[in-house]
Amino acid sequence: MNIFMGNSFYNDDELEEFLKQQANNHRMYPSDKVWRNIQESLHGNMRWPALGFFSVLIISALVVGTLIIEPGKKMIAENYLRSTKNTQPVILPQDAENAIILTEHFYPAHITQQTIQYVSRSLSSQQNQPPQEATAFNQNIVLFNNSLLNTSNLLIPASTLHALPVSKDIILTNRSKEKYIMPRTLLLSTAIESLKLPAASNYFQTKEEDIWRSFPLFTTAPTKQTTFPFDFEFYITPSVSHRKWVYNDENTKQAPSLKQMVHHAPAMGIETGFSLNYHLNKAFTLKAGLQFNMRKYNLDAYRYTRPTEIIPDDNVLNNDVADTTSTYYIAQSVAPDGSKKITLSNSYYQISLPIGVDWRVVNISKKLSWNIGVAVQPTYTFDKTVYAIDNDLKTYTNANNRLRNWNVNANAETFLRYKKGDMSWQIGPQFRYQMLPTLSGSSPVKEYLFDYGVKVGFIKTLSH
Amino acid sequence: MTVEAIILGCLNNNPTAQRELYNKYSPKMLSVCYRFAQNREDAEDMLQEGFIKIFNGMQSFENKGAFEGWMRKIMVHSCINFLKYYKKLGQNAHLEFAENIEIKEETIPSILQAKQVVECIRLLPIGYRTVLNLYAIEGYSHKEIAELLDIEESTSRSQYTRAKSLLEAILIKRRIIDTNTLRRSQFLPAWKNK
Numbered sequence A: 001m002n003i004f005m006g007n008s009f010y011n012d013d014e015l016e017e018f019l020k021q022q023a024n025n026h027r028m029y030p031s032d033k034v035w036r037n038i039q040e041s042l043h044g045n046m047r048w049p050a051l052g053f054f055s056v057l058i059i060s061a062l063v064v065g066t067l068i069i070e071p072g073k074k075m076i077a078e079n080y081l082r083s084t085k086n087t088q089p090v091i092l093p094q095d096a097e098n099a100i101i102l103t104e105h106f107y108p109a110h111i112t113q114q115t116i117q118y119v120s121r122s123l124s125s126q127q128n129q130p131p132q133e134a135t136a137f138n139q140n141i142v143l144f145n146n147s148l149l150n151t152s153n154l155l156i157p158a159s160t161l162h163a164l165p166v167s168k169d170i171i172l173t174n175r176s177k178e179k180y181i182m183p184r185t186l187l188l189s190t191a192i193e194s195l196k197l198p199a200a201s202n203y204f205q206t207k208e209e210d211i212w213r214s215f216p217l218f219t220t221a222p223t224k225q226t227t228f229p230f231d232f233e234f235y236i237t238p239s240v241s242h243r244k245w246v247y248n249d250e251n252t253k254q255a256p257s258l259k260q261m262v263h264h265a266p267a268m269g270i271e272t273g274f275s276l277n278y279h280l281n282k283a284f285t286l287k288a289g290l291q292f293n294m295r296k297y298n299l300d301a302y303r304y305t306r307p308t309e310i311i312p313d314d315n316v317l318n319n320d321v322a323d324t325t326s327t328y329y330i331a332q333s334v335a336p337d338g339s340k341k342i343t344l345s346n347s348y349y350q351i352s353l354p355i356g357v358d359w360r361v362v363n364i365s366k367k368l369s370w371n372i373g374v375a376v377q378p379t380y381t382f383d384k385t386v387y388a389i390d391n392d393l394k395t396y397t398n399a400n401n402r403l404r405n406w407n408v409n410a411n412a413e414t415f416l417r418y419k420k421g422d423m424s425w426q427i428g429p430q431f432r433y434q435m436l437p438t439l440s441g442s443s444p445v446k447e448y449l450f451d452y453g454v455k456v457g458f459i460k461t462l463s464h
Numbered sequence B: 001m002t003v004e005a006i007i008l009g010c011l012n013n014n015p016t017a018q019r020e021l022y023n024k025y026s027p028k029m030l031s032v033c034y035r036f037a038q039n040r041e042d043a044e045d046m047l048q049e050g051f052i053k054i055f056n057g058m059q060s061f062e063n064k065g066a067f068e069g070w071m072r073k074i075m076v077h078s079c080i081n082f083l084k085y086y087k088k089l090g091q092n093a094h095l096e097f098a099e100n101i102e103i104k105e106e107t108i109p110s111i112l113q114a115k116q117v118v119e120c121i122r123l124l125p126i127g128y129r130t131v132l133n134l135y136a137i138e139g140y141s142h143k144e145i146a147e148l149l150d151i152e153e154s155t156s157r158s159q160y161t162r163a164k165s166l167l168e169a170i171l172i173k174r175r176i177i178d179t180n181t182l183r184r185s186q187f188l189p190a191w192k193n194k
Helices: A012-025 A032-043 A047-068 A073-084 A113-123 A135-140 A158-163 A184-189 A200-204 A208-213 B003-011 B015-036 B040-056 B067-085 B113-123 B126-137 B142-149 B153-173
Strands: A099-103 A169-173 A179-182 A230-247 A264-279 A284-310 A322-329 A340-352 A355-363 A368-385 A387-389 A395-398 A406-420 A423-434 A445-461
Touching: A012 B015, A012 B113, A012 B126, A012 B153, A032 B015, A032 B040, A047 A230, A047 A264, A047 A284, A230 A423, A264 A445, A284 A368, A284 A445, A368 A423, A406 A445, B003 B015, B015 B040, B015 B067, B015 B113, B015 B126, B040 B067, B067 B126, B067 B142, B113 B126, B113 B153, B126 B142, B126 B153, B142 B153
Parallel strands: A099 A169, A230 A284
Antiparallel strands: A169 A179, A230 A264, A230 A445, A264 A284, A284 A322, A284 A340, A284 A355, A322 A395, A340 A368, A355 A368, A368 A406, A387 A395, A406 A423, A423 A445
């Protein structure tokens, strides 16, 4: 069939109208990849920041909740008592099975060898009866620690003592699970008043050893007290981020004005994370953890928008349109007339694994110490917006696809640490430096990121 | 969201507004690109570049006429630039003789008439197809087409004439249009095209 026979079966306008109608009725649905590429081109990879942000938020909430929200001490004491219910009897010399168990908190260090010998002789005369839990005395527990020195509570109130059956010994246990037996012979031989401790105000005047010598307590099988060498640390470091430039080749070195032409400014960033610390000894602590980093710095650029074609307004669609392209110049001196100054922002969102060591240089006081720390951090960048100088040395180009996602950072810090109980707080300056260039492949300049800021940390000593 | 709200959001670089715009217009725009492209992958690449230009150039839309028309212009330009960049226009732009074009009926899926017509258009050599798309469907003049494709105006006219004749033959062979009538209302509906 000769298709160019020249006979059109239709009026031209009708065919064109038909084609236009059919074409306008046609729809096609693009794949998801198209929108993702568009979004990435406009905003960078938006997926990870939300994930990273919420991960940090959840981790922070869990850490803060664990550190701050503690069960009450009374609850601890009551739970301890409940835990001893229906359990095996405490380890006792066979002669001291007939006893009442009271739970107290006091300092075991004050037990002297003399008292241990005393109880060894006394225990041999005890009758053989199973111990009973002193649930009746739960309400009379007195926490014998510093926080209650201002109270007038007695170790064993007189009313409690009067309620004790004289046929039973008293076994006292402390938080470290040491067991102390107060033989009933002591109760029989000593007037009740003599078992009262001095009034609280007298504590400050009386040596604690004197108190315990007059109030003999005997230990059976003390549990060996061990300190758990692990700490949990949570920290946050508001920081200022910037970059260091190194010329990459001879051509760039011959353009010495490059560094004078560009204008970059530091911007605020943040680091936050947690670590598990292991005390090698009193001076050195090993640390390993997980950290989220946000780094950013700003670049002044000059945007030139070039219209490519103007379509006259004489067609069916009745529109003027200008197709445009934008170029970002590094300085006004190299930008065409009509360029507009804007601020670009290079931003980096990272996850790193800091591994390092702290050195306690000196103890300033019993609670305050000065420390130095260093760490190496393998780092992964999961989101970024990066503008880099192009090979023409005049313009910035988007360099997201050339970013080195895996990098290594090193940090050094010094801080003061204040310890109170099993909690510590620390504050001090920190400096962090990126060891490998930001971009892979060739580029006129090599960029190395660095941050400096103030690190604030909270440390909790972990227990068994 | 209304079109005005979407435009305002896009001017503020709001990702939600941009997504709304994309969802609303991408089916039609992809259809435009598909008529110019050699395959679906090329069409999606054209669509992607076109939308990036649209979002980056929102400030240049000055409310003169329909927003969709403005978008469509940018999309067509994106298609032409893509064909030029990858040198696909040069392969067939000056095809003079097309009598030996084989109409492969089995390549045209018989689903909807609109899709059939588009597929018939895509059977044309790329040069003919581009001129036909620009003149008959997008409404460009031969002078504008000549400037856009860097060809002579007379070449544009002759290529359009040949393209139209070839397309008519394809549509008749596929029985999408009837040879025995001049009235548009008697173009065969899809269900009769068996």
